Amino acid sequence: MTDFPTGLLFDDAMALLRDVASRHRLDVETLALSRCHGRVLAQDIDAPMALPPFDNSAMDGFAFRHADLRGSETRLRLAGEQFAGLAGAAIPAAGECVRVTTGAAMPAGTDTVVIKENCRVEATDVLVPDTAAGANVRSAGEDVRPGERVLHAGDVLTPARVSLAASLGIASLAVSRRPTVAVFTTGDELIEPGMPLAPGQIYDSNRDLLMGLLRADGLEPTAWPRLPDNPKQVEIALRDAGCAFDVIVTAGGVSAGEKDHLPGVLAQFGRAHFWKVRMKPGMPLLFGTLDQAQLLGLPGNPVSVLATYLTFGRALIDGLQGRREPRARCHAQLTAPLDKAHPRREFIRGRLSCGSNGVMHVEANPATGSHRLRAAADANALIVVPEGPQHYAAGSIVEVIPF
Ligand SMILES: Nc1nc2c(c(=O)[nH]1)N[C@H]1C(S)=C(S)[C@@H](COP(=O)(O)OP(=O)(O)OC[C@H]3O[C@@H](n4cnc5c(N)ncnc54)[C@H](O)[C@@H]3O)O[C@H]1N2
Ligand code: MOO
Numbered sequence: 001m002t003d004f005p006t007g008l009l010f011d012d013a014m015a016l017l018r019d020v021a022s023r024h025r026l027d028v029e030t031l032a033l034s035r036c037h038g039r040v041l042a043q044d045i046d047a048p049m050a051l052p053p054f055d056n057s058a059m060d061g062f063a064f065r066h067a068d069l070r071g072s073e074t075r076l077r078l079a080g081e082q083f084a085g086l087a088g089a090a091i092p093a094a095g096e097c098v099r100v101t102t103g104a105a106m107p108a109g110t111d112t113v114v115i116k117e118n119c120r121v122e123a124t125d126v127l128v129p130d131t132a133a134g135a136n137v138r139s140a141g142e143d144v145r146p147g148e149r150v151l152h153a154g155d156v157l158t159p160a161r162v163s164l165a166a167s168l169g170i171a172s173l174a175v176s177r178r179p180t181v182a183v184f185t186t187g188d189e190l191i192e193p194g195m196p197l198a199p200g201q202i203y204d205s206n207r208d209l210l211m212g213l214l215r216a217d218g219l220e221p222t223a224w225p226r227l228p229d230n231p232k233q234v235e236i237a238l239r240d241a242g243c244a245f246d247v248i249v250t251a252g253g254v255s256a257g258e259k260d261h262l263p264g265v266l267a268q269f270g271r272a273h274f275w276k277v278r279m280k281p282g283m284p285l286l287f288g289t290l291d292q293a294q295l296l297g298l299p300g301n302p303v304s305v306l307a308t309y310l311t312f313g314r315a316l317i318d319g320l321q322g323r324r325e326p327r328a329r330c331h332a333q334l335t336a337p338l339d340k341a342h343p344r345r346e347f348i349r350g351r352l353s354c355g356s357n358g359v360m361h362v363e364a365n366p367a368t369g370s371h372r373l374r375a376a377a378d379a380n381a382l383i384v385v386p387e388g389p390q391h392y393a394a395g396s397i398v399e400v401i402p403f
Helices: 010-022 159-167 206-216 231-244 262-269 302-320 373-377
Strands: 006-008 028-032 061-064 073-082 096-100 112-115 120-122 125-129 149-151 172-176 181-185 247-251 271-277 286-290 293-298 330-334 338-340 345-354 360-364 381-385 390-392 397-402
Touching (some): 006 010, 231 247, 231 262, 247 302, 262 286, 293 302, 302 373, 360 381
Parallel strands (some): 181 247
Antiparallel strands (some): 028 172, 061 112, 120 125, 330 397
16 A cells, blocks of 8 residues: 655655646636636736826826926916816917826826916916926836736736736636535544534534635635545545545545545555655645545644645645745744754644734744644644754744744
8 A cells, every 4th residue: 555655754745746736737717807816827918008008197186398387386377177088188288287187198298297286276377386397197108018927827816916907908817727625524433513422422623624724715615424434435435526526635534543544545546646744733644646636635633634734735726726926935933932852844833913013923832732723723823843853942933824
């Protein structure tokens, strides 16, 4: 069963997973802009036009030729109005000005705008104060030049990026399909919340943890019925899902117990890429391919689910969609000393906060057991402690993964 790597360093396992994901990139679909939010862009976008498209006023006021100004106040004749949405409504001669609103195209020949609050209007004249040449004018192309590359394949479509595409008149974008995800929890001991517990049983908390994490990442996961510790039933359900989903995420049944059937089922009916990573929690993590699906077998302890999803789960989902932009890496100062003696990379629950001095602080939760879900509920970040023994003094800077 073990003709695949096992006991990998975190970075080596991550590289393997990213490589598999890059070889199973999801297909591309073209969607109306309103459906592109949060998707990964699958094309480069070169601007088909300039932004702003034309010189226009940044303020409500009066547009004029700067060369017409004389000293601290100049009397200009009001030649007409030019409001946003129109062009060529008024063509002023020398010594004239035009009333403009914000966004109005600059009337022909004008180059400067003064805000209306600083002017005095006397009948058909406007008394204009001394104003810097070019004031309050937004020039064509100052934000985007035509042909300039503004978005790249692999970018995540944030609201601002979708909005930028809209401002360029682009109505649809080629994006990666979102992976379909099947979620399985496994274990004879698991009971649905709300049902009575018999001795030895516990409530299934991993299902909601995983569904919530996946939904927070913009996916629409499908929760399959909970699996008993029965190898045949595990096999049938997983092989079924392997034909129908892009990703299978399971929780439990991947370590060394007599009832841990997942590694065997994957090795027999699919292909295991690795099993067991030198991380804490999450050590028995399993990754492989089963039919058309990539299967991530997360260890059953709830905090192991959290740590392995936030690292490997996200990397898999990002990789399948061709996301190139790395997730933001955060760092914070430890509020207290932190020691680690074991050789694995550790993910410690912590409380992240931003001080009034602008410095991020993180307080490690002393509860390290991977069953201690309460400590995860009290936390909002995982502190990443690298491989090998580590001693951090209070104030040391550590990497954190907010969640
Ligand atoms: N002899 C060994 N024993 C264990 C090893 C090992 O290497 N050798 N690894 C330990 C580590 S580390 C972890 S983590 C766990 C992972 O075990 P499994 O992935 O096989 O998970 P289970 O045994 O099924 O469950 C572990 C633990 O989590 C509870 N659990 C499982 N599913 C849920 C759920 N949906 N909701 C709430 N709680 C769940 C389960 O009852 C167990 O207590 O193995 C160690 N053992
Ligand atoms: O690796 Mo286990 O996930 O420490 O508890």
